[in-house]
Amino acid sequence: MNQVILLNPLIELKSIKKYYKEKNILDLSLSINPGESLAILGANGSGKSTLLRIIGGLALPNRGKVIQSKKIEMGFVPEGFPRHLRFTPVEYLLHMGKIHGLSLPLLKTRIEELLNLFQLQKVSRQRMDSFSKGMLQKIAIMQAILHPPDLLILDEPLSGLDAQSQNDFLHILQSLKQQGMTLVLSVHEPSLLNLVDRFIVLRNGRVHMDRMAKDIREPSMVIEATFPQKIDIDVTAIQQGVVKNIYKEKDYLELLVTPGNSDEVLLYLLQKGASIRSVYYYEPLLEWTKTKGGD
Amino acid sequence: MAHLIYYYFTYYLRSYRYFPPVATYLVFIIIFYTYRPNPTIDSYTVTATGLYYIIAWLSLGFFAIEDSIQHQLTLIHSKSYLQNYIAKIMTLFLIATGLTLFSFLYPIAFNLLDEPLTIKVGTLSLLHHLLVALLGIALASFFQRDIVKSVITSIGGLTLVLVASHVYIAFTPFIPKQIDFLFYLFPPAYKMVEVLMNWNGTTLELALFLPFFQSAIYIAFLFLFSYFLLKRKRSLL
Structure with missing residues (x-):
């Protein structure tokens, strides 16, 4: 079988099983290579979000193991960043960075860099509860790459964004990929097809297809x-x-x-x-x- | 840990959800001391009992304050479920300490107590306030929405247990001896009140501290049990 070959995976999910009240939610094995960008596809209820939460350590499998090749730093971009946070972007990022354990001088420099990169300097002192969805999604990414992480997990990162914001986002993800960051995304948008190296399709919690993206571009x-x-x-x-x-x-x-x-x-x-x-x-x-x- | 506490504290302050319980308590203290007589030990016992209810109310709201998505992000950054749980309890204890100081210092500042405050009475009253506050936090932690999904069960259950912890003693004569050990399951709030109400304010005996020790053990067990339930819930996510 012409399957994806993985040599030194960054993270490995071995015979993971997740069930709830007898219902099987997830039953798979999966390896993620350093530096690769992996898209997770699947219909409603196929287990995408559960899989992302398990990779991110936010949920535990009922059976199986999650093995990390080293102690990896993770960033998580959730679907639907909270809309009612009563912090300014600077306050919020300072909180998250300090909780993460970053030093204040480093954190301040990094926040400045990210505000410039995401073009949010003008609103950096405004409270986020008045922000648009696109602006909040930028904050979601900023908090996830503050440290910066070895593995960035994104749950439907383009969901609900307008065309311009989607385009801005794609550029940001491209640049993160070029920096060598490992990306795992749950996505639907065809525009992301060019970004990913590999994709898996989930069906009923199982890996229905695991392919390199370049292969499926062929007929x-x-x-x-x-x-x-x-x-x-x-x-x-x-x-x-x-x-x-x-x-x-x-x-x-x-x-x-x-x-x-x-x-x-x-x-x-x-x-x-x-x-x-x-x-x-x-x-x-x-x-x-x-x-x-x-x- | 310090940053987590600061974050939770700021998050809570910005939500303004502290206002109803805190304002209620402050008003309660002010009105309570308006009317005399105010015997020192009895007055502090009453304000501690008030704090027990108020802090449980405040804590239940506090545990549900963080947006569920934001909670996941905080967990990812702090990398520790336990640290998060402890930080929340510490933040609540900090708020409880503030309220304790207010209820302790207010009658002293305005000379509203009937007798002069001795070190013994002052220390024990402070300890009483802090312990019942911790007991309230521990009970709210057990009934928090992450453990008890239904709002009715969460609020109703907590209210029932809070009230029962003070009034169960009235029902003891009607309970068969064989099952009266079940009363040890009730939060020991009444026992602390009883021992202080009967105290002369001068002698310090072991019997005086026993309910306090019992409470400390009860509180520790409740926190651990709640943490265990939270961890178990997490594995079901």
Whole structure:
């Protein structure tokens, strides 16, 4: 299988299980490489936000381990920054920085830098409860990169922002990525496709697809098949650069293949007794747009 | 830790939610001392009892004051769930100390006490105020919205326990001996009041301090138990 190869992950989630009242919320393993930008996609209730909270240490898995290669600094940009904080940006960032343990001189310099970068100098002494959503989202990022972190987690960072703010944001994220910061984002916007190196698609709390972003920019086809009986399909026999992704669940199999090789794969599946449910061109952008909505 | 306390203190002050409980307490003290007689020990016992209710009310609001998203960010920055919990309790204790000082110094400043204040009475009264304030904070911590989801259960449960902690003694004659040990589960607020009301203000015996020790243990257990419940809730997030 042409899967993403990870050598020295920054953070590793090993056989993570999260359930609530018997309901399975998350059941996966995942590694995140230093310096990579990973997008997490999925429909409502697929477990995106839970996964981000577990990566950030805000929630604990019921089973499995979260392993960090070293003691990593994290920054978290939540979906929907609080709207009614009665602090000015400077007061707020001073609070967060001091709580984080940053020294005052360093903190003051850093806040000055960030206010310039995010063009918020003019409102730096105004209380944030009068700010627009775009301005608050900037504060959300500023508090997350104050330290600055090794890993930046962003939950729907572009949600509810106007086109101009989204554009500003993309530039900021690009620059953070260029600085070597590891980014993990839960996103829907196709505009972020060019930013990420890798994406995973969650379905019912499981990793449905784990691909490098550059791979899915190429044309692909999806073959969906089912098996009437329990037949163990030897998927390795059909990989060899032909199959880009395999998703298997009970008697259901979904393959992402290069269009030129789809006939060969279809023939193989039919010979093995599979029923072909559908064959269609895979449109990467469609995968993003059909996952709109948060969980 | 100091920054966390300062942050929570500022956050609370800016919310203005301190105003109803604090104003109520200040008005209560002023009105209470307007009418004489004001026997020293009895007066301080009454103001401490008032503080017990007020600080529990204030604490319940305080525990729910931080926006849930902001709470996640504070946790990420402080990197410690325990530190956050302790900082909140310390902030509340700081507020309680301020109110204690007011209720202690106000009658002295305006010469409103019937007898001159001795060191023994003063020390024990201060200790009483601070301990019942801690007990109020501990109870509110147990009934906070992060542990008890429903508002009705949270407020109602706390009110019920606060009142029961003072009036349960009236029901003891009707309770069978076999289960009267259950009364030890009630917060020991009444016992502290009882021992001070019966004190002559001069002798210091062990019996005088026993309810205080019992309260300290009760408070410590309640804080630990609440923390355990909070941690457990976190694993369900």
